[in-house]
Amino acid sequence: xxxxxxxxxxxxxxxxxxxxxxxxxxxxxxxxxxxxxxxxxxxxxxxxxxxxxxxxxxxxxxxxxxxxxxxxxxxxxxxxxxxxxxxxxxxxxxxxxxxxxxxxxxxxxxxxxxxxxxxxxxxxxxxxxxxxxxxxxxxxxxxxxxxxxxxxxxxxxxxxxxxxxxxxxxxxxxxxxxxxxxxxxxxxxxxxxxxxxxxxxxxxxxxxxxxxxxxxxxxxxxxxxxxxxxxxxxxxxxxxxxxxxxxxxxxxxxxxxxxxxxxxxxxxxxxxxxxxxxxxxxxxxxxxxxxxxxxxxxxxxxxxxxxxxxxxxxxxxxxxxxxxxxxxxxxxxxxxxxxxxxxxxxxxxxxxxxxxxxxxxxxxxxxxxxxxx
Amino acid sequence: xxxxxxxxxxxxxxxxxxxxxxxxxxxxxxxxxxxxxxxxxxxxxxxxxxxxxxxxxxxxxxxxxxxxxxxxxxxxxxxxxxxxxxxxxxxxxxxxxxxxxxxxxxxxxxxxxxxxxxxxxxxxxxxxxxxxxxxxxxxxxxxxxxxxxxxxxxxxxxxxxxxxxxxxxxxxxxxxxxxxxxxxxxxxxxxxxxxxxxxxxxxxxxxxxxxxxxxxxxxxxxxxxxxxxxxxxxxxxxxxxxxxxxxxxxxxxxxxxxxxxxxxxxxxxxxxxxxxxxxxxxxxxxxxxxxxxxxxxxxxxxxxxxxxxxxxxxxxxxxxxxxxxx
Numbered sequence: 001x002x003x004x005x006x007x008x009x010x011x012x013x014x015x016x017x018x019x020x021x022x023x024x025x026x027x028x029x030x031x032x033x034x035x036x037x038x039x040x041x042x043x044x045x046x047x048x049x050x051x052x053x054x055x056x057x058x059x060x061x062x063x064x065x066x067x068x069x070x071x072x073x074x075x076x077x078x079x080x081x082x083x084x085x086x087x088x089x090x091x092x093x094x095x096x097x098x099x100x101x102x103x104x105x106x107x108x109x110x111x112x113x114x115x116x117x118x119x120x121x122x123x124x125x126x127x128x129x130x131x132x133x134x135x136x137x138x139x140x141x142x143x144x145x146x147x148x149x150x151x152x153x154x155x156x157x158x159x160x161x162x163x164x165x166x167x168x169x170x171x172x173x174x175x176x177x178x179x180x181x182x183x184x185x186x187x188x189x190x191x192x193x194x195x196x197x198x199x200x201x202x203x204x205x206x207x208x209x210x211x212x213x214x215x216x217x218x219x220x221x222x223x224x225x226x227x228x229x230x231x232x233x234x235x236x237x238x239x240x241x242x243x244x245x246x247x248x249x250x251x252x253x254x255x256x257x258x259x260x261x262x263x264x265x266x267x268x269x270x271x272x273x274x275x276x277x278x279x280x281x282x283x284x285x286x287x288x289x290x291x292x293x294x295x296x297x298x299x300x301x302x303x304x305x306x307x308x309x310x311x312x313x314x315x316x317x318x319x320x321x322x323x324x325x326x327x328x329x330x331x332x333x334x335x336x337x338x339x340x341x342x343x344x345x346x347x348x349x350x351x352x353x354x355x356x357x358x359x360x361x362x363x364x365x366x367x368x369x370x371x372x373x
Numbered sequence: 374x375x376x377x378x379x380x381x382x383x384x385x386x387x388x389x390x391x392x393x394x395x396x397x398x399x400x401x402x403x404x405x406x407x408x409x410x411x412x413x414x415x416x417x418x419x420x421x422x423x424x425x426x427x428x429x430x431x432x433x434x435x436x437x438x439x440x441x442x443x444x445x446x447x448x449x450x451x452x453x454x455x456x457x458x459x460x461x462x463x464x465x466x467x468x469x470x471x472x473x474x475x476x477x478x479x480x481x482x483x484x485x486x487x488x489x490x491x492x493x494x495x496x497x498x499x500x501x502x503x504x505x506x507x508x509x510x511x512x513x514x515x516x517x518x519x520x521x522x523x524x525x526x527x528x529x530x531x532x533x534x535x536x537x538x539x540x541x542x543x544x545x546x547x548x549x550x551x552x553x554x555x556x557x558x559x560x561x562x563x564x565x566x567x568x569x570x571x572x573x574x575x576x577x578x579x580x581x582x583x584x585x586x587x588x589x590x591x592x593x594x595x596x597x598x599x600x601x602x603x604x605x606x607x608x609x610x611x612x613x614x615x616x617x618x619x620x621x622x623x624x625x626x627x628x629x630x631x632x633x634x635x636x637x638x639x640x641x642x643x644x645x646x647x648x649x650x651x652x653x654x655x656x657x658x659x660x661x662x663x664x665x666x667x668x669x670x671x672x673x674x675x676x677x678x679x680x681x682x683x684x685x686x687x688x689x690x691x692x693x694x695x696x697x698x699x
Contacts (some may be wrong), residue, residue, distance in 0.1 A: 119478060
């Protein structure tokens with residue numbers, strides 16, 4: 001077996017600019033970035049980490065049913081999300097909190113899901129939500145939805161026209177555990193067959209709850225799509241610049257009618273799978289230390305400092321993160337509990353006699369106890 | 374009034390063409406449905422007329438078909454998926470039950486899922502394993518799905534169009550043993566709404582209820598019973614979720630006796646549900662216990678002994694006799 005090329009990387013672990021071999025084709029995307037964009041990347045990552053911590057705390061205090069942190073995966077998510085264009089569609093798994101935020105979703109929608117007041121948090125058809133589709137908990141199912149969506153884009157002729165404001169790509173997020181699901185593989189079959197404008201974005205965080213990626217695959221995962229006829233690349237997912245540039249290139253290719261592609265972002269889940277998990281049972285200290293030393297936010301902070309970012313900037317981000325988290329905490333505690341309407345009203349979009357009958361029965365039953373409950 | 378004599382398969386074909394002509398967002402997808410016209414030729418000629426962007430010969434993957442149909446529906450399309458045979462729907466079961474059925478509720482009314490899944494189902498065709506099943510209870514049990522099954526060419530023509538017009542997902546069970554016999558199809562007007570049940574024959578002594586291919590069998594049983602002086606009312610369910618109970622309860626109020634007939638196995642079945650509901654809502658009208666006529670609770674057997682497994686006219690009449698004996 002030939003040695004695969006190294007993952008695309010622009011920032012060394014210490015934050016110095018050191019493009020990897022084979023990264024040339026992505027360099028123009030890096031060179032086009034402004035200082036403001038750099039600062040935005042940092043702000044995105046730092047604020048969402050603070051949000052993650054706040055939500056984990058809220059869960060520990062009994063205010064959330066569950067919290068799936070994204071700690072450690074911020075660069076993979078911010079880079080890819082910032083590479084999307086307004087008209088693109090995003091199909092997440094359930095950990096892409098910062099992608100939702102970047103696309104314009106009020107991420108209290110995610111809090112509602114995880115607190116347990118709703119099953120779905122935002123209206124994907126509302127333009128302010130940036131075509132960010134609903135979180136999907138059954139692993140891998142969303143890869144087929146994204147592929148079908150891309151088939152529709154093709155049928156609509158909304159790729160390859162050369163208009164950068166209407167040609168549309170789809171990016172779908174999934175994890176290393178999901179790569180073993182049949183749906184992910186069927187999605188690659190359909191995407192290749194119909195040449196859909198789909199970017200498969202794998203966040204390989206090395207763990208499917210407690211099972212290491214070596215159980216899912218005996219080859220690097222980015223090599224698998226090549227057997228489906230889908231070009232692929234591996235990127236250092238803890239390097240926000242690399243994640244951005246690689247995503248931008250492949251999203252451009254998709255919009256330009258070049259069909260699907262696949263990005264494996266090598267990253268690491270620093271924390272637990274969710275708050276119900278106990279990673280001390282399976283993670284080893286050495287591996288954790290290796291990845292903590294590659295923390296995406298610290299690395300980018302070092303890069304910005306080399307470039308001369310001011311202390312005032314970092315203090316400002318710190319304040320924004322803190323304010324954001326405080327606002328989330330306040331709004332979480334104010335969330336109303338769901339009512340009978342939530343149970344029945346949207347099971348079907350058109351009237352259904354059984355549901356109507358059961359809703360009326362429950363309302364009468366509840367009323368039989370008298371007064372407000 | 375334009376009435377044509379069509380077999381049920383051709384009536385579905387005509388209904389699909391009509392829906393595709395009326396709305397260019399309607400597209401068909403499935404295995405072998407394009408160039409071949411489907412293994413039962415239900416979609417014969419449609420690809421030639423509408424092209425390969427409206428009729429997709431998909432890769433051979435049922436979850437892929439339904440999962441991509443969901444994506445297409447999110448894009449504004451109205452996909453009609455064909456599952457080749459009843460027993461081949463299970464690879465798509467996850468997408469149907471956890472995604473297709475649930476997205477409208479998850480979206481709190483912001484999303485619709487206008488997807489139709491056509492499934493040829495049922496026995497009496499002498500086929501091998503996985504080709505003669507009646508899995509409708511699995512889908513009727515899932516909140517968010519609508520489940521229907523036409524028994525006549527006329528209903529097939531209209532119900533497929535009404536299913537495509539529905540903004541909710543519809544599982545459309547086609548009784549494959551009824552694909553070929555012809556019947557009148559009124560091309561001008563639908564007889565009744567998608568979810569209405571239908572009195573197929575009026576009678577006074579006992580009520581038979583069933584759907585799909587069972588309707589023909591119930592009508593044959595009623596004809597034989599009439600020759601012996603027993604008057605049976607026959608109700609064609611048409612819709613399995615929701616069930617239109619009014620005609621059933623009216624009939625039981627009149628006859629006092631109910632025999633529920635189905636090709637599916639009886640344990641935890643649609644027939645069980647109807648029996649329970651009628652017992653709850655028409656208890657004082659019943660002169661006899663509700664009796665179910667079903668297949669046995671064993672795997673669908675090899676075709677050489679399917680006649681032992683399946684309910685038939687004699688078993689329906691035997692159940693009627695038991696009911697009348699009370």
